[in-house]
Amino acid sequence: MSFNEVKLLGSWQSPFAFRVRIALNIKSVAYDFQQEDVLVAKSDLLLQSNPVHKTIPVLIHNGRPICESLVIVQYIDQVWASGPGSILPSDPHDRAMARFWTSYIDDTWFKHLNATLLSQGEDARRKSHDETSKGLLVLEAALGCQNFFGGDRIGYVDVALGCFLPLISVIEKECHIRLIDEFKTPKLLKWAQHFSADAAVKDILPDTDELCECYRSHVSVIKGWG
Numbered sequence: 001m002s003f004n005e006v007k008l009l010g011s012w013q014s015p016f017a018f019r020v021r022i023a024l025n026i027k028s029v030a031y032d033f034q035q036e037d038v039l040v041a042k043s044d045l046l047l048q049s050n051p052v053h054k055t056i057p058v059l060i061h062n063g064r065p066i067c068e069s070l071v072i073v074q075y076i077d078q079v080w081a082s083g084p085g086s087i088l089p090s091d092p093h094d095r096a097m098a099r100f101w102t103s104y105i106d107d108t109w110f111k112h113l114n115a116t117l118l119s120q121g122e123d124a125r126r127k128s129h130d131e132t133s134k135g136l137l138v139l140e141a142a143l144g145c146q147n148f149f150g151g152d153r154i155g156y157v158d159v160a161l162g163c164f165l166p167l168i169s170v171i172e173k174e175c176h177i178r179l180i181d182e183f184k185t186p187k188l189l190k191w192a193q194h195f196s197a198d199a200a201v202k203d204i205l206p207d208t209d210e211l212c213e214c215y216r217s218h219v220s221v222i223k224g225w226g
């Protein structure tokens with residue numbers, strides 16, 4: 001095994017794997033991308049590498065696995081600290097706030113986003129949609145007038161939230177709703193444009209139609225799509 005061998009177990013459609021791919025791109029780290037189809041079968045390497053959750057992404061660095069997307073992003077930021085661009089802020093208060101917002105995104109907001117996609121029936125979907133939109137207003141206020149949550153370039157919160165932009169596009173298309181637009185969330189809309197155009201991001205964001213197709217083909221797993 002060569003020194004600094006980096007392998008990522010992920011999939012092209014996984015928002016959590018996007019986080020890791022974006023972080024590796026920010027740091028200009030070359031890696032081997034092993035695609036997993038977690039809905040069909042998990043590889044032995046994945047099961048051995050993430051025996052607790054058995055989920056992607058997993059980063060394997062010099063043979064040692066690291067699990068959970070945000071843990072991996074923090075690891076990448078520390079290991080390739082001298083690489084271009086720091087992902088987490090260096091100021092302790094800014095760093096704590098960035099962690100606060102990523103906890104909010106994963107533990108609170110994403111649950112509503114996911115429920116908007118999966119909920120059965122109009123009432124349940126409307127409720128999840130409302131909660132998702134309220135959360136986006138909170139995030140819009142946290143963004144303020146900056147281009148990125150990280151200031152003038154992509155940082156930890158941008159990676160944590162931006163990974164869901166493709167999924168947001170799928171939900172908007174399939175559920176015939178708007179989540180980010182120029183009326184309700186003009187700052188987030190601009191942020192989404194800056195984020196999607198960034199060199200570390202633009203080549204890995206999947207095409208919305210292709211992603212919709214992929215979700216539709218798993219219709220028995222992703223319930224509630226009519």
Ligand SMILES: N[C@@H](CCC(=O)N[C@@H](CS)C(=O)NCC(=O)O)C(=O)O
Pocket residue numbers: 013014015016017038039054055056057067068069070
């Ligand atoms: N909290 C985890 C979430 C990872 C996750 O849910 N990954 C999905 C794919 S997007 C997965 O592997 N699902 C398969 C399963 O739950 O069995 C992280 O941030 O890495």
